[in-house]
Amino acid sequence: MPPYLRVGSLPKKRHIAHRREPGFRDEGIAYEEVVTSCGFGRAYSILYHLRPPTRVRKVEAAGSAVVERVAEPALRHHHLRTGSIRPAGDPVSGRVPLLVNDDVMMARCRPVEPQAELYRNALADELVFIHRGRGKLQTMFGPLPFRPFDYVVIPRCTTYRLEFEPGTEEPALLVIESAGLLGIPARYLNPDGQIRLGAPFSERDLHGPREPVAVDREE
Incomplete structure (x- = not known):
């Protein structure tokens, strides 16, 4: 259900x-x-x-960024002081990868520029934790408002733009890119598909777009 x-x-x-x-x-x-x-x-x-x-005018690569993996023969603890990362770029180009393996990449982002272009991640689902900032995720599903401490799930191949409200505090994001599909863990669902009563969240915590988006023009 x-x-x-x-x-x-x-x-x-x-x-x-x-x-x-x-x-x-x-x-x-x-x-x-x-x-x-x-x-x-x-x-x-x-x-x-x-x-x-199907009427696509143009699709362009967003560029590539080589993520350098640091070899660590012995496992040791690290304290990642991500608060000192300098603000740069937009919500896509400003991402700074911190941890990566074949399944997931975690990045911090402190954007200073608006996201001018639409973006689509064809390789991974994205989970964006809003540390600071308010705004809307604009997609073909409709606008999705977000606020601090929200988790925003963006399925792969979703064309989107993250828009922040002007005059609010400086945005800060934690972005997780997952090679696997993101979803609610099976242990949190009962046999009827509802979120179990003992789960750390419920359906009341989830919300999607509330209004459609209609853009009747070509650019």
Whole structure:
């Protein structure tokens, strides 16, 4: 019994025509897109677009950053003083990797610039802990407000922009990139899919976008 989130206008059934007049080029419909992280056999979302989602003007690489791994023959404790990391870049380019292995990368980020370009991580799910700052995560699912001490889950292949409210405190983020799919651990779910009563969080702590986003233009 997973939670079901409905935002905006939907047809009565899946995979049928969703009439919208006049529509793109007078076709009179909204365009359905099924978004998944791991094929049609796992969790999915169904989106409806004003224009065909296949109409992509341009896709560019965001650049690459080589993460240097430091060899450590003997395991020892470290105190990572991340508060001294200098503010730089935007919420994507300003990330400073701290810990990394084949499964996960943890980075701190203290952005000083707005995220001008849309970004999509095709290789990893992202979990962003908001240490400081308020704003909205803008995605095709709709705007998602966030505030300090929120955890923001961004599934892989989600096109997004992190926007911070002007005039608020300097943003500070902890970003975790996971090669595996992020989800609620099975030990916290009962056989019916609800979060167990003894779990450290409940459905009341979770929220998604509350309103649709409609951008009817090409750039």
